[in-house]
Amino acid sequence: MSKPQSAAVDDSDLEDLLDHKDDGTEEAPLDLDHLTKGQLDVPRRTYSSPGVGSLMSAHCRYLCYMYPKCCGCLSVGAVALLMFFLIGLILDPKDTYGVITNDYSNIQSEYDLSLGKIDHWCLKGDDMSCRCEDPLEPQSRMEFKTWVKGHNENKKSVDAYIDSDMVDVAFIGESIVEEMDGRWMGRTQGEDLKGIEKSFKRQFKREKSGFEGVALGIAGDTSPNVLWRLLHGEMPADFNPRVWWVMLGMNDLGRMQCSEEVVVLGILRVVEEIRTRKPDAKIVINSMLPMADLRGGAFPTMVEYKDAIEARNKKIQAFKKQNSNTANPALFARGPDGEAVASEKTKPVEYKRPESTTKALRYRHKKNRPRTNANKKKSKEKSSDGRRDRRHRLLERRRDLKEGNDTKGEKEEEEGETKGEGTDPKKKMTKEQLAALSAFLKKIKKDPINPKLNLNQESIRRRDPKKLFMARNRLPLFKSIFAINMQLRKFADKHEDITFFDATSIFTERSERGGYVLQSDRISIRGHPTLQGFEVLEEGIATKLKKMFEKDDIELEKEAEVAEEEEKEEEEEEEKKQKIEKKNVEEEEEDKPDEKEEASGIAKETEKEEEEESDKENESEKEKEPE
Numbered sequence: 347m348s349k350p351q352s353a354a355v356d357d358s359d360l361e362d363l364l365d366h367k368d369d370g371t372e373e374a375p376l377d378l379d380h381l382t383k384g385q386l387d388v389p390r391r392t393y394s395s396p397g398v399g400s401l402m403s404a405h406c407r408y409l410c411y412m413y414p415k416c417c418g419c420l421s422v423g424a425v426a427l428l429m430f431f432l433i434g435l436i437l438d439p440k441d442t443y444g445v446i447t448n449d450y451s452n453i454q455s456e457y458d459l460s461l462g463k464i465d466h467w468c469l470k471g472d473d474m475s476c477r478c479e480d481p482l483e484p485q486s487r488m489e490f491k492t493w494v495k496g497h498n499e500n501k502k503s504v505d506a507y508i509d510s511d512m513v514d515v516a517f518i519g520e521s522i523v524e525e526m527d528g529r530w531m532g533r534t535q536g537e538d539l540k541g542i543e544k545s546f547k548r549q550f551k552r553e554k555s556g557f558e559g560v561a562l563g564i565a566g567d568t569s570p571n572v573l574w575r576l577l578h579g580e581m582p583a584d585f586n587p588r589v590w591w592v593m594l595g596m597n598d599l600g601r602m603q604c605s606e607e608v609v610v611l612g613i614l615r616v617v618e619e620i621r622t623r624k625p626d627a628k629i630v631i632n633s634m635l636p637m638a639d640l641r642g643g644a645f646p647t648m649v650e651y652k653d654a655i656e657a658r659n660k661k662i663q664a665f666k667k668q669n670s671n672t673a674n675p676a677l678f679a680r681g682p683d684g685e686a687v688a689s690e691k692t693k694p695v696e697y698k699r700p701e702s703t704t705k706a707l708r709y710r711h712k713k714n715r716p717r718t719n720a721n722k723k724k725s726k727e728k729s730s731d732g733r734r735d736r737r738h739r740l741l742e743r744r745r746d747l748k749e750g751n752d753t754k755g756e757k758e759e760e761e762g763e764t765k766g767e768g769t770d771p772k773k774k775m776t777k778e779q780l781a782a783l784s785a786f787l788k789k790i791k792k793d794p795i796n797p798k799l800n801l802n803q804e805s806i807r808r809r810d811p812k813k814l815f816m817a818r819n820r821l822p823l824f825k826s827i828f829a830i831n832m833q834l835r836k837f838a839d840k841h842e843d844i845t846f847f848d849a850t851s852i853f854t855e856r857s858e859r860g861g862y863v864l865q866s867d868r869i870s871i872r873g874h875p876t877l878q879g880f881e882v883l884e885e886g887i888a889t890k891l892k893k894m895f896e897k898d899d900i901e902l903e904k905e906a907e908v909a910e911e912e913e914k915e916e917e918e919e920e921e922k923k924q925k926i927e928k929k930n931v932e933e934e935e936e937d938k939p940d941e942k943e944e945a946s947g948i949a950k951e952t953e954k955e956e957e958e959e960s961d962k963e964n965e966s967e968k969e970k971e972p973e
Contacts, residue, residue: 442471444801444825446606451836456482456618459611469603469826477644478604481612484574487567490645496524496532496564501579503527503560508584511707514699515550515559515891518572518580518616519593521646522635522875523563526884530651531565538655541877548694549884555694557888560587566646568598569612573619581623586711588898589891590620591847593632596873599826600641606826609634610833617844626710628894631838632887633831633848636864637823637873638797649783653790654874692881695888702906703899709909793871799824799854799862824862847890852882 410417448463459482468476479485487493507513517523521530528534528543550559562580564571572594594616598609613631620629642650800822831848838846853869854862864871868879875883 443469443822444606444829446610446829446833448607449836450607450610450614450833451840453614453618453837456615456622459615459618461611464605464607464611466605467608469599469605469821471605476603476605478598478602478608479568479570481569481598481604481608482615483570484577485568485570486574486578487571487645492531492533492648493564493566494532496529497575497579499529499532500562500564500575503562504580504582504585507560507587508582511586511704511711512552512558513560513585513587514557514895515589515591516585516587517559517561517563517591517593518576519563519632520567520572520597521563521565521651522596523561523593524565525651526561526563526880531646531648533648535651539651542880545692545877545881545884548692549888555888556697556699557695557891563593565651566597566601566644568602569594569609569616573612573616576616576619581620583623586624586707587627588707589628589630589894590624591630591632591887592617592620595634595830596637597641599634599830600637600639600823600873601644601646603640606829606833609830613834614837621843628843628845628898630845630847630890630894631834633834633846633850634827635849635869635873635875636799636827636853636862638799638864638871639793639820639823641872647782647786649786651874652787653872654870654876654879692885695885695892697888697892697895699895700899700903702903703895706902706906706909709913710905790870793866795866797864797866797871798857799864801825801828801861845890845894847887849883849886852886853879 406417447465450459453459461480461482467473467478470476517526524530525539525542526546528539528546530539546559546561547554549555550557552558562575564575567575592613594613595609598604598612599606604612617629617631620627801824831850835846835848838844850862853865853875855865857863867876868882869875
């Protein structure tokens with residue numbers, strides 16, 4: 347067999363190198379110094395520790411590789427949760443708050459108020475999610491016994507001042523006003539509201555401050571309820587305080603959830619009713635107090651007055667546990683050692699009414715209430731009895747306080763035991779009511795301390811996206827309250843007999859960013875003032891009244907001079923009338939002398955006949971006597 351021939355090898359490249367000839371050109375030497383002298387720019391591969399994201403992705407890939415079914419379920423759940431969140435953002439509506447489309451500052455009478463311009467009735471922008479009543483029509487709550495009791499107590503307080511010109515101010519409103527009188531739903535609550543009652547008497551009893559005030563309030567009342575009470579015994583013609591202090595709107599907004607316009611209409615309806623019936627009185631509209639949360643059901647419970655009391659106690663205990671240097675200085679006063687101490691009691695604002703003011707008011711009331719002589723006598727008898735009863739009660743109370751025997755509480759406890767109503771509300775509560783009380787106290791514990799009140803947020807979603815739309819957002823009530831107060835201020839500025847009193851600065855502080863911070867030591871997030879809040883509020887009210895009265899006393903002094911002159915003229919006219927009547931009577935007597943003689947003769951004959959009959963009766967009795 348022949349061997350296979352080897353393939354020819356191509357050596358052309360080697361031959362070209364060997365056959366290379368020098369053609370006279372010189373090649374530049376190869377410069378490689380930069381490789382030894384300079385720094386080599388060679389990329390190096392660096393190794394770093396893996397991040398949290400890479401570790402999580404690696405673990406997820408490993409789990410999906412090892413447990414594919416479980417990984418599939420988790421991925422489906424994540425996609426479903428994302429879709430739920432996106433659908434919630436799309437479908438969950440935004441509600442706008444703090445907007446009043448109509449201007450009510452030019453209202454001149456109750457007939458200018460109309461419901462036709464209201465855009466929506468409810469706070470959330472609709473007409474069905476609230477419990478609003480017609481703000482222009484009076485509404486009673488006679489189906490509740492406690493409400494009837496509170497109304498009767500208010501009428502008793504009014505009757506004590508009938509035909510009196512010594513009443514300076516009458517507070518009308520809801521729970522805040524009733525607490526000033528030491529009551530809740532018509533009942534005294536012992537020590538819980540005793541401090542608030544003392545604070546009110548310190549500022550609005552003539553023997554202590556110079557002011558005389560009366561509180562006419564019932565917890566849970568709305569503007570239509572107060573309107574009904576005024577028309578049924580709490581604003582009679584013979585009850586004429588110098589100032590009507592209106593504190594309304596808290597329940598309309600925070601309990602019934604009425605819209606801002608409905609709340610404004612309800613307050614203005616009450617104000618116009620007072621202006622119509624009491625044209626000479628001054629009216630002060632108190633601003634709505636700040637709130638950060640709704641109050642509750644349509645009718646308050648018997649324990650809601652503990653809102654501010656319990657909240658205040660919990661906050662004090664919480665701050666005492668902390669270091670005194672880190673505690674909020676806005677909540678407590680500081681002693682010399684830096685410890686939190688109780689705030690000092692406010693001093694009464696002193697005011698002395700001039701005699702000329704009393705004369706002018708007395709003449710004004712007399713002039714504006716013309717009555718017949720019979721009605722005058724009846725009203726005088728009623729007013730004198732009411733004043734005597736009130737003075738008698740005040741004297742007894744003072745005597746007990748001087749002796750150190752507080753018999754009022756003992757009598758109330760005895761009456762409560764006889765009627766089956768103990769002083770402790772827990773004794774009469776059912777299991778459901780006790781459960782509601784415990785739930786209410788737990789709710790108070792969760793209340794934030796010094797919450798921020800935002801005015802920049804005009805719209806808000808109904809459900810909280812941060813909690814996956816499972817919980818409802820808190821309504822920006824302060825935004826609505828601010829808008830209502832601005833509308834009431836505009837209304838008051840356009841009427842000389844109406845004044846607006848803004849209490850926002852008493853219960854809030856301005857923050858650095860322009861917002862407000864609620865002061866938890868003075869008011870709860872549901873708008874119930876604490877004892878300290880009542881003291882500061884009443885001091886501010888008394889200061890405002892003093893300025894108003896001092897200005898008004900100057901005008902009344904001139905009116906008193908005119909009143910004296912007119913009274914003298916009236917006395918002279920009455921004397922002339924009496925003289926004329928006497929002359930007429932004398933002339934009639936002179937013209938009828940025969941009638942007098944006949945009458946005297948008839949009287950003598952009747953006397954003789956009576957004497958003869960009596961003698962005959964005596965003789966017959968003697969004959970009948972046995973021998």
